[in-house]
Amino acid sequence: MNSVTVDARYLLCPLPVIRTQDQVARLHPGDFVRVLCTDPGVLHDIPSWCRMHGHTVADTSVADDEIAITIQVGDRG
């Protein structure tokens, strides 16, 4: 099981979602992706993208102006 981090700080939506999407495409079901962001829009957009593509938001944390969202890759089949 892989666990990787995507640094999307200072990127504005939809770029954090695109970077997440591109990383997830290289992973396997069960793998984890931790996405670091500063755009508060990700709090809506990444969970939305996960729901429609069958991935799970495992954890979300907000500290100061930094947001970390951990995603578990679902079975895209």
Place this chain on the structure above:
Amino acid sequence: MSKHHKAVALISGGLDSLLAARVVMDQGIHVEGINFFTGFCVEGHTHAIRKQHRARPKRNNALWVAEQLGIRLHLIDIIEEYKQVVINPRHGYGANLNPCLDCKVFMVGKALEWMNTKGFDFIVTGEVIGQRPKSQRRVNLPVVARESGAHDRLVRPLCARNLPPTLPEREGWLERDKLLAFNGRSRKPQMALAAHYGFEDYAQPAGGCCFLTDRQYSQKLSDLWQTRGERNYELDDIMLLKVGRHLRPCPGFKLIVGREEGENRYLEGYRRRYVHMIPVSHPGPLVLLDGEADAHGLELAARIAARFSKGRDDAEVTIEVTGKDGAVRNYTVSPLPSAQIPPEWYL
């Protein structure tokens, strides 16, 4: 029907593409959405940056539309390829630096590539004859179909009955009678259809979805090209054009002045790549200096930065100037009076 046909819908996040996709879904077609990120999208950015816009929903409308439809949305980064559309549009620009017809041709062409890769059957867009002044003129709709290579696999469900039948209609994948015949600039038919489907909360961008249709933004992009001596850009260039006040007091450099806390925080992400300045004797904005300034230019820049600080009416303001090498120097200057900032400095 022997096969479950599949369509890829260009989803902008606005009402027309939402309705177009829904009309096709109603006929049993499997639809997935595609949304292209050019870097010029109005979507979300300025609202995300500016604190005064924080009451607005922080959502990407294309994702939101896809969720309303219950379909998958694929977000595609086309920043690099899109440069040629902006820099050398075959069909020219609209009122500003908006290459709307070339843009539509390009995006439908990219959707065609995606469609062929994924084994989909046709493309859906929310275009309506006469809705927009350039790309959606009746004479230009066939141009988009032809030059994109999509030809009769491009379906515009909202105005399809005003156009020749497409392949999906001729083959019976879609019933033509259940497609629509919208025409012209009125939004009433779309609003009525939205009400019919129960869509109430949809985006209605007042100035379109692309910064290139904005006069002031286009002026800033023109200035960028002119001062660099070439028509080119990087993503950071076009993002920074969306943020702050831009002043060019001399040909060698311009200043980007944060207008509020949200913009200052966004500009902070760029401060290691630019000479930047911030008042230390008074509260005030972060200012980036884009270009090269000699000692005289730095002092002028510091006086302008002081003008936008809370010390604008004081005799002196101290500005901390940090070079790209990290070297720090303080300038204690008299703020430049507003009357000495000519309007033409503002881009």
